[in-house]
Amino acid sequence: MSRLSDDEILAMLAQSKAILDLKVTSPRRILAVAMPECYRRAVEAIVGIGISHVVALTAIDTESGFELQLQLGRGTIVSLKVILPAESPELATVADLLPGASVHEREVHDIMGISFKNSPDQSRLILPDDWPAGVYPLRKSFTPTVPVPAKEVKQ
Amino acid sequence: MSSYERLFDIPIGPQHPALKEPVLLNLKVDGEHVVDVGVDISYNHRGMEKAAEYRTYVQNLYLIERVCGICNIAHTLSFGTAIEGLHGKPAPERAKVLRVLAEELERIQSHLLWLGIAAHEIGFDTLFMYVWLDREISLDIMEAFAGNRITSSYISIGGVKRDMTPEIAGKMLKGMDKLEGRMAYYRKAISEERTVLKRTQGVGLLGAADVASLSAVGPFARASGVAVDVRADDPYAAHELVPIKVVTGDGCDVFTRIMVRIDEVVESINAIRFCLGHLPSGPILQRLPRRVPAGDFLSRVEAPRGELTHFVRSDGSDKPYRYKIKTPTFSNIPSLAKMLKSTGRYVVNIADVPVILASIDPCFSCTARFERIG
Amino acid sequence: MDWALGLVSLLVFPGFALMIALSFLYEWYDRKLYAGIQMRRGPLYTGPMGILQPFADFIKLMSKEDLTPRHADRRVFNSVPVIMVALMLTALTMIPVTGASGLLSFSGDIVFAIVAMTFFCVLVFLAGFSSMSRYSIIGAERAVLQLLGFEIPLMLSMVGACIFSGSVTISGIVAQQSGLWNLIGPPLLGFAIFLIAAQAELERVPFDMPEAEQEIVAGWLTEYSGRKLALIRLARNLELIFIAGLAAALYLGGPLGPSTDALAPVLFPLYFIAKTLFVILLLAFMKSIFARVRIDQMVSFAWRYLIPLSLVQIMITLIWRAL
Numbered sequence: 001m002s003r004l005s006d007d008e009i010l011a012m013l014a015q016s017k018a019i020l021d022l023k024v025t026s027p028r029r030i031l032a033v034a035m036p037e038c039y040r041r042a043v044e045a046i047v048g049i050g051i052s053h054v055v056a057l058t059a060i061d062t063e064s065g066f067e068l069q070l071q072l073g074r075g076t077i078v079s080l081k082v083i084l085p086a087e088s089p090e091l092a093t094v095a096d097l098l099p100g101a102s103v104h105e106r107e108v109h110d111i112m113g114i115s116f117k118n119s120p121d122q123s124r125l126i127l128p129d130d131w132p133a134g135v136y137p138l139r140k141s142f143t144p145t146v147p148v149p150a151k152e153v154k155q
Numbered sequence: 156m157s158s159y160e161r162l163f164d165i166p167i168g169p170q171h172p173a174l175k176e177p178v179l180l181n182l183k184v185d186g187e188h189v190v191d192v193g194v195d196i197s198y199n200h201r202g203m204e205k206a207a208e209y210r211t212y213v214q215n216l217y218l219i220e221r222v223c224g225i226c227n228i229a230h231t232l233s234f235g236t237a238i239e240g241l242h243g244k245p246a247p248e249r250a251k252v253l254r255v256l257a258e259e260l261e262r263i264q265s266h267l268l269w270l271g272i273a274a275h276e277i278g279f280d281t282l283f284m285y286v287w288l289d290r291e292i293s294l295d296i297m298e299a300f301a302g303n304r305i306t307s308s309y310i311s312i313g314g315v316k317r318d319m320t321p322e323i324a325g326k327m328l329k330g331m332d333k334l335e336g337r338m339a340y341y342r343k344a345i346s347e348e349r350t351v352l353k354r355t356q357g358v359g360l361l362g363a364a365d366v367a368s369l370s371a372v373g374p375f376a377r378a379s380g381v382a383v384d385v386r387a388d389d390p391y392a393a394h395e396l397v398p399i400k401v402v403t404g405d406g407c408d409v410f411t412r413i414m415v416r417i418d419e420v421v422e423s424i425n426a427i428r429f430c431l432g433h434l435p436s437g438p439i440l441q442r443l444p445r446r447v448p449a450g451d452f453l454s455r456v457e458a459p460r461g462e463l464t465h466f467v468r469s470d471g472s473d474k475p476y477r478y479k480i481k482t483p484t485f486s487n488i489p490s491l492a493k494m495l496k497s498t499g500r501y502v503v504n505i506a507d508v509p510v511i512l513a514s515i516d517p518c519f520s521c522t523a524r525f526e527r528i529g
Numbered sequence: 530m531d532w533a534l535g536l537v538s539l540l541v542f543p544g545f546a547l548m549i550a551l552s553f554l555y556e557w558y559d560r561k562l563y564a565g566i567q568m569r570r571g572p573l574y575t576g577p578m579g580i581l582q583p584f585a586d587f588i589k590l591m592s593k594e595d596l597t598p599r600h601a602d603r604r605v606f607n608s609v610p611v612i613m614v615a616l617m618l619t620a621l622t623m624i625p626v627t628g629a630s631g632l633l634s635f636s637g638d639i640v641f642a643i644v645a646m647t648f649f650c651v652l653v654f655l656a657g658f659s660s661m662s663r664y665s666i667i668g669a670e671r672a673v674l675q676l677l678g679f680e681i682p683l684m685l686s687m688v689g690a691c692i693f694s695g696s697v698t699i700s701g702i703v704a705q706q707s708g709l710w711n712l713i714g715p716p717l718l719g720f721a722i723f724l725i726a727a728q729a730e731l732e733r734v735p736f737d738m739p740e741a742e743q744e745i746v747a748g749w750l751t752e753y754s755g756r757k758l759a760l761i762r763l764a765r766n767l768e769l770i771f772i773a774g775l776a777a778a779l780y781l782g783g784p785l786g787p788s789t790d791a792l793a794p795v796l797f798p799l800y801f802i803a804k805t806l807f808v809i810l811l812l813a814f815m816k817s818i819f820a821r822v823r824i825d826q827m828v829s830f831a832w833r834y835l836i837p838l839s840l841v842q843i844m845i846t847l848i849w850r851a852l
Contacts, residue, residue, distance in 0.1 A: 003388070026240060028389055029453060053383070054370040055455070056481040058466045069451075071464070075388040077453060100370025103488055104481075111204075128197045137205060144205055165663055165745075173743040187667075187824060276743050278734055278821025284567035350735050350820040505667065506823045509743040 003075040006030060009049065013078070016045035028076045036091055039082050043070065043094045046078055057104035059112040061140045066114055070094070070101070084114060093119040111138040162190060165505065169198045173276060173509035176519040180495070182508065189503040192495040194488060196519055207478035212238055212447060215475065216312060219465075222480060223518055224305050225268060228261040229458035230480075231310040233465040236391050237454035238312045241447050241469050248435045250314035251393035256430040257301060257309050258392065258456075259423040263334065264293040265459035266374075266416045266423075269516045270341070273413060276509040277354040282344075289337045296330045299323050314440035324431050331424045338424070342417050355410035359494045359511035360501055362407055371490045373461020373483045374419060375515045378404045378411040385457035396433065397426055409514045445473045458483055460516045487515040543626035543798060545618055551802070552766035555809060556583040559769070562813040583766070587759050595755030598660060605659035610757040613652050613764035617771060620645035623699055624774035625783045626801045627794060629707075630700030637697050642775060643684055646730055649768060650676045653739065656761070657749030668748025671824050672739040675729055678831030679736070683726035685839035689719035689846045690779040699775075703783035710782045715849045718842040720780040722835060724808075727772045728815055729827070731765070735819035736827055773805035773812075781807070 004012075006024050013019055013032060018041035021033040034042035046052075055071040066084040068091065071077050084091060093116040095102040105116045106125040113136035116122065127137070136142060162183045169177035177198035183191040203222055207215050219234045220227045232254055239245055246254070267290040274282035294304045300323050301307035302316075309315055345351055361371075366379040376383050384401040386394045402418040404411035449471040456463045461483030470476040494511050497503045503511070538544055557572060557580050564571030572579025597603055622632040623642055631638075650672055657669025691697050693716050694705040702711075712720055729736035740748030753761055777783055784801035822830070 025451070031451075052368070052370075054486070055453075055462070056464045056466060056479065058477075058479045060468055060477045069466075071453060071466075074383055077389070077455070079451075079453065098370070099368050100486065100489060103485065107485075124197060126197055126200070128200065137202070142205075144202060144209075163663070165667065172746055274820070278737065278741060278743065279819070280734070281567050281817045282820075284569060288568055348818075348820065350822055353822055353826055354820050504823055504825070506738070506741065506744050506821075 004049070004051075006076055009051070009076055009078065012049045013045060016042065018042040018045055019080075030076060030078045031081060032078055033081045036082050036084060039080070040092045040094060040097075042080055043097055046072055046080065047097055051076075051078055052098060054098050054100040054104060057101065057108055059108045059114055059138070061112065061138065063140055065089070066112065068108070068114065072098075089114045090117060091115075092117050095120055110136075112136050113139065167508060167512075168195075173512070175272070176517070178517070178519045180508065180512065182495075182505065184505055187504050187506070188497055189495060189505060189508060190497060192492060194492050194495075196488065199519055204478055204480060207475055209474070211445065211473045212312060212475065213445070215478070217308060219478075219480075220306055220308060223482070225265050225518065226261060226458045226460060226463070227306045228257050228301075228310060229456050229463050230465075231308070232258060232392065233454045233456040233458075233463055234467075235310050235312050235314075236456070237452045237465050237467045238447060239443070240452040240454060241450050241467065242443050243448075244313070244441065244443065246314045246392075247438045247441060248393070249437045250439045252396065252430050252434055253315045253319060253439060254310060254392040255394065255397050256319075256427055257315070259426045259430070260293060260297055260300065262423045262459045263420050264290055264297065265516075266420050267293060269416060269459075269513070270413065273409075273510060273513050274351075276513045277351065279348075279351060282341075282351075286341070289334065292330045292334055296323075296327050299326055311440060313443045314438070316440065318439050319431075319434060327427065328431060331427055335421065335424050338417055338420050342414070345413060345417070352410065354507075354510065355408065355413060356406075357408050358507045359409045359412075359503075359514050360407050361490055361494050363405075365493060366407075366490060369489045369493065370486055371461075372486045373458075373516070374402075374415050375412060375461065375487055375490070377402060378415040379407040380405040383462070385455045385462050389455050391454065391456060393430075397429055399426055409510055412514045446471065447473070447475075460484060460518060461486065482518065484515065484517045484519065487517075491515050491517070539622070539632060544622065544632060547626070547798075548618065548621050548767060548770060549763070551770055552763060553583040553587070554580070555769055555773070555805070556766050557581075558806060559809055559813055562810060563817055566814070566817040587763065590759035590762070591756055593755040593758075595757060596752075598662060598752050600661040601752065602659040602661070605655050606752075607757070609652050609656040609659070610753070610760035610764065613649065613656075614760050614767065616645060616648060616652070617764050617767035620771050621767060621774070624771060625700060625703050625778055626774070627784065627797050629704040629783065629785060630698075634698060634700045638699050639687060639691060639697055639702075642699070642771075643687065645771070646683070646768075647676070647680060649764075650680075650730070653749055656753070657739075660749070660752035662752050664745040664747070664751045665749050667745050668739045668741075668751070672732075672749060674824055674828060675736065675739060678828040679726040679729035679835070682722050682831060682835040682839040683730065685836070685843060686719040686722040686726065687775075687779060689839070689842045690716050692843065692850060693846045695850075699778050699783075703778050703785060706782035707785050710780065712780045715842065715845045716780055718838065718845070720776070722839050722842065723776055723779070724811055724815065725835065726831075727776065728812060729831075731769060731772060731812070733812065733816045735815075735822050737821055738824045738827065741821060769809065769812075770805065773808040774801070776808045777801065777804040 013022055018038035019032045019034055023031055025031050051073045053074045055077055058069045060067040065086045066089045068082045070080045108114050110126045162185055165182040165184050167180040168174050169179050179195040181193040182189050220231050222230050267286055271283045271286035298304050301309035363380045366376045366381050380403055382401050382403050386399050387401050400422055402415050404415045447469040449469050451468050453466045464481040466479040467475050468477040495503055561571040572582035575581040575585045623638045625631045653672045654669045657665040690711055694702040696702050732739055740750055781804045784797040786800040788796040
């Protein structure tokens with residue numbers, strides 16, 4: 001199977017109305033931007049051209065909101081970027097389109113508190129059972145507590 | 156009759172002799188057959204991604220290395236590539252070839268470690284002992300070459316830290332010849348030993364369509380005929396220069412995964428020989444500024460266990476704004492859960508569970524690395 | 530005076546004390562061999578070449594905390610280890626060590642030997658089932674399933690030796706071999722089957738499913754600790770001597786060998802030890818060259834190959850006798 005080149009992918013994705021902005025950031029890395037409402041349609045467009053390998057789902061707390069990047073592809077990686085509001089971030093799930101994305105969505109839900117609508121499985125994956133609800137460790141507002149070595153506790 | 160009352164829960168983990176790391180597989184068994192399985196990976200939280208945000212890039216080099224002991228070179232390589240990518244200054248050519256060399260050497264020791272564990276999981280301790288004895292060859296070479304058996308901090312931001320000398324190259328070639336002979340022996344011994352075949356052939360089946368749709372990676376995916384290999388798909392070090400054959404198999408079972416990994420060790424041996432013969436001259440390290448230009452970079456590396464992804468966002472300071480690691484084991488967990496369930500004619504026995512689990516070469520401490528560390 | 534001599538021979542030589550001492554020696558020998566095949570060193574520090582290691586392990590276990598699970602059936606759980614040791618010591622009195630016959634010899638003692646081995650398996654099942662642990666129950670279940678597979682070929686292989694020697698007492702079989710060993714002749718096939726079945730009886734790789742470490746922790750042994758575990762280990766070492774001794778008696782001419790009347794009391798026990806060590810050598814090789822099979826594979830292997838083969842060896846023996 002011949003791999004699509006960056007330019008071919010760019011040309012094919014440019015036809016989709018769901019994708020707003022499209023550019024090659026470095027060799028074999030393409031950044032696509034979509035509105036949250038159009039996220040699913042944008043993913044459909046990318047899957048439609050045969051890119052369905054889930055590399056990662058990266059969530060970034062930008063303090064003014066959340067940025068989510070769904071990174072897909074074997075050779076060239078298409079990163080689909082979505083900006084979500086800081087208050088109750090929510091997005092439609094793509095686990096039905098990409099079965100491999102389910103664990104990634106659960107991870108992001110655990111650590112960033114972004115919920116995925118209609119997700120088949122939204123149970124905890126990474127965090128322990130006794131982790132307090134509503135605390136998301138990778139948000140910028142979360143300050144980690146440094147464990148005190150046992151020796152210091154004694155003194 | 157509803158068979159649910161006959162089901163019996165067998166917890167494998169979080170502490171269990173078959174496991175080297177904490178994970179819980181909650182098996183629902185009917186006699187010896189596994190009907191359902193729940194995978195819980197929430198036992199090991201190390202908070203590495205959060206910790207990375209509080210450290211400078213140089214400090215992070217040593218933190219990232221400790222995400223995984225066995226694939227430490229893959230992690231530092233991915234980290235180094237990402238930071239160099241943000242600077243827009245790739246490593247010098249000689250360093251790139253040395254990086255491939257280190258990476259392939261690590262693949263050899265990791266695959267041998269895995270082969271020993273796989274043999275142990277099917278109760279074949281003699282093979283386990285033999286393989287681990289041979290693994291010492293690769294670790295001795297690693298020590299001479301990189302300075303330490305594991306976590307050697309060999310790869311740095313902007314290049315590598317130690318240069319190759321003719322003595323080390325000679326030692327390496329000698330070790331490679333010995334290992335090549337041993338791999339031919341293992342290939343023959345494993346494919347001829349009846350009890351091993353009985354325990355591995357047709358066990359842990361997962362077809363190519365499932366593997367591709369669940370985004371599985373690494374030798375595990377390649378053993379199902381899915382030729383996914385970052386070295387070929389998305390070259391990151393000197394892979395344009397070093398020829399690497401992507402090993403695939405089409406058995407989709409544990410036996411094929413053993414064979415694919417043995418063949419990959421042979422491929423790595425060939426790659427190391429090629430690197431030693433084609434080592435360009437020049438510097439091995441370039442100095443890069445402490446502050447990293449703002450931007451995003453996603454770097455991918457073919458770790459021994461599969462595709463390893465590091466994502467870094469820099470805000471222009473000397474600390475990353477966000478550092479995200481996706482390990483190969485994480486991508487393979489959905490496939491693992493699917494493989495462990497009996498469906499129709501495909502039956503999973505309790506006895507098969509350890510070796511099916513081992514067949515994805517799991518590394519759970521690398522996978523769950525989120526919480527509770529300063 | 531006779532009763533005093535009898536008591537000494539029962540308790541000291543060649544009775545319980547010798548057997549217990551041998552059980553530690555054989556465990557060391559087995560571990561050293563297994564380690565040697567795997568290119569390891571094996572026990573090294575306790576005594577010369579680590580020879581006292583099994584004894585040290587025994588002492589260590591004896592001094593460890595002895596736990597009984599809350600939900601276990603206490604009476605069965607606690608009595609199984611003791612019964613196991615008692616059973617094996619009783620069975621060992623049938624094994625000839627100093628001459629053609631053992632301490633006890635009666636018509637049909639070979640039947641008792643078979644019963645002792647089967648009963649040992651029943652004890653394993655009771656031990657696992659009374660522990661009330663998930664792993665123990667699966668292990669106990671596997672032990673009984675395995676019994677269905679290996680017991681019949683084990684018995685049939687012994688029947689072959691009985692037919693060949695024309696006797697149902699162990700002493701008769703041994704005495705008959707004072708000329709030529711049974712091994713050299715049709716029971717050779719029976720010897721091979723006996724060794725394979727014995728490997729299952731002793732729960733050693735490739736047939737150690739009842740205590741498969743990687744699958745069910747320690748199987749039926751999971752909940753045992755301290756003194757009880759020490760006794761179970763002792764019983765299993767005694768079982769190893771019992772099976773090696775039985776193999777020696779049935780196929781290798783027992784303790785008999787070239788000697789004079791004066792030297793016999795010294796040489797015969799030495800012959801016994803040499804022959805049993807040879808049997809253990811074969812068992813250790815078998816243990817180290819295979820992977821563990823699955824329980825369903827083991828039972829189907831036993832019924833598809835072992836049982837037909839053991840019937841064939843009986844037929845051959847019968848034809849041989851008829852000629």
